[in-house]
Amino acid sequence: MPLPPIDSPKWQGAFRAFAWGMSSIFSTILSLVLFVTYIGIGALAHGTHFSLAWALLSTALVWAGPAQIILISTLASGATIVQSAIAVTVSAIRLFPMVVAVMPMMRTPQTKRRHLILVAHFTAVTLWVECYRFLPQVPRERRIAFVHGLGCGLISVGLCATVIGYFLAANLSQTFASAILLLTPLAFLFSTARNSKELADGVALVLGLVLYPFAAQINSGLDILLSGVVAGSIAYGVHRFRVHA
Amino acid sequence: MSDFIGDWHALVVLVVAGVIPNQIWRMLGLWFGGGLDEGSELLVWVRAVATAILAGVIAQILVQPPGALASVPDLLRYGALAAGSIAFMLTRRSIFAGVLCGEIVMLAGKWWLG
Numbered sequence: 165m166p167l168p169p170i171d172s173p174k175w176q177g178a179f180r181a182f183a184w185g186m187s188s189i190f191s192t193i194l195s196l197v198l199f200v201t202y203i204g205i206g207a208l209a210h211g212t213h214f215s216l217a218w219a220l221l222s223t224a225l226v227w228a229g230p231a232q233i234i235l236i237s238t239l240a241s242g243a244t245i246v247q248s249a250i251a252v253t254v255s256a257i258r259l260f261p262m263v264v265a266v267m268p269m270m271r272t273p274q275t276k277r278r279h280l281i282l283v284a285h286f287t288a289v290t291l292w293v294e295c296y297r298f299l300p301q302v303p304r305e306r307r308i309a310f311v312h313g314l315g316c317g318l319i320s321v322g323l324c325a326t327v328i329g330y331f332l333a334a335n336l337s338q339t340f341a342s343a344i345l346l347l348t349p350l351a352f353l354f355s356t357a358r359n360s361k362e363l364a365d366g367v368a369l370v371l372g373l374v375l376y377p378f379a380a381q382i383n384s385g386l387d388i389l390l391s392g393v394v395a396g397s398i399a400y401g402v403h404r405f406r407v408h409a
Numbered sequence: 410m411s412d413f414i415g416d417w418h419a420l421v422v423l424v425v426a427g428v429i430p431n432q433i434w435r436m437l438g439l440w441f442g443g444g445l446d447e448g449s450e451l452l453v454w455v456r457a458v459a460t461a462i463l464a465g466v467i468a469q470i471l472v473q474p475p476g477a478l479a480s481v482p483d484l485l486r487y488g489a490l491a492a493g494s495i496a497f498m499l500t501r502r503s504i505f506a507g508v509l510c511g512e513i514v515m516l517a518g519k520w521w522l523g
Contacts, residue, residue, distance in 0.1 A: 197508065208476065215412065215413060215415025216413050217413050217415060217420075218419055221423060222427055222428075225428045226423075226427045226428055227431075231431045235423075235426060237476060239422065248426040252426060252430040252431055253433070253434070256430060256433075257434055257462060260434040260438045262438065262459050263437075263439055264445060264452070264455050265452060265455055265456045265459055267445065268452065277440070281439065284435045284438060338480055339516065341476065342477040346481070346511065346515055347508065347512070348470060349471055349490065350511045351504065351508055352466065353467050353494075356460060356464070357497065357502070358502045364453055364456070364457045368457040369463075372460065372462065372465050372468070376469060380472060388469060389462065392458055392461040392463075393462075395461035396454065396459070396460065396462070397458070
């Protein structure tokens with residue numbers, strides 16, 4: 165369903181913008197990817213004997229696929245709470261620059277920080293990618309309401325899939341489970357590549373992939389952060405060089 | 410009902426090991442990003458680092474695969490990613506084509522290897 169033109173009266177009122185945001189989950193392939201990924205997370209939670217309420221709360225409150233997979237698999241393998249927390253927090257560092265990058269797209273001079281708390285909570289790779297795609301078609305003063313709708317829609321998809329995966333768990337074969345786990349890297353890679361309009365983003369993506377295996381050799385526990393900052397900074401350097409050359 | 414909730418201890422662990430370590434970065438981003446301008450140079454760097462960290466998460470899942478994915482041989486995982494990338498480029502950046510092609514190559518390879 166295409167969004168109405170930016171000057172259309174259909175954007176009047178925050179509630180309508182919220183509804184447009186929510187209905188936008190049907191115009192992105194990433195909803196389907198999210199659905200299948202959370203079937204995998206629901207199944208993983210069942211297989212490791214967490215309760216359904218636990219799985220649903222983790223989807224609603226953590227709302228980051230890799231962090232949830234890491235949390236469940238480390239706790240199930242007998243890691244301490246502190247070890248799990250460290251593994252989760254390293255995987256979640258990417259959320260910091262994502263939130264920083266998303267905020268200015270929807271801020272107006274009247275916007276207070278507290279208006280953006282829910283937006284920050286909804287921010288994960290899917291929302292990040294979709295903000296770049298959808299927000300240029302949304303009037304600026306309606307963007308927060310739109311993102312609230314989109315975020316609620318995406319979390320609803322995740323919650324439904326968590327329940328389905330939880331009850332399907334016993335019937336999932338190992339082949340299907342590995343296909344679900346492969347979905348995350350494939351979808352993350354192609355959705356980010358599609359989003360890379362500027363040179364710096366494309367360089368960062370390729371360098372980040374190539375540098376990680378080297379950073380992993382150091383095995384500091386902060387490998388992803390290390391390769392990310394180095395690759396991102398080199399990409400920024402390339403961008404500066406191009407602008408000033 | 411108690412089956413649904415499980416034990417309360419596990420929920421405390423969820424908050425301490427899952428929710429807080431994750432949300433802290435979002436709230437820091439909110440605090441820091443509230444004052445940045447959309448066209449600022451710092452934002453170009455921040456976006457490049459976010460993209461590269463995400464690339465690291467992708468590479469980590471492929472190099473050190475979790476759970477059932479570890480049953481897929483290394484070369485098959487990398488091959489699936491390469492095949493998906495080629496499909497993605499040939500279809501002028503279709504996410505669907507890239508994901509589908511990568512999954513088909515992985516499943517076909519797994520079937521072929523038995």
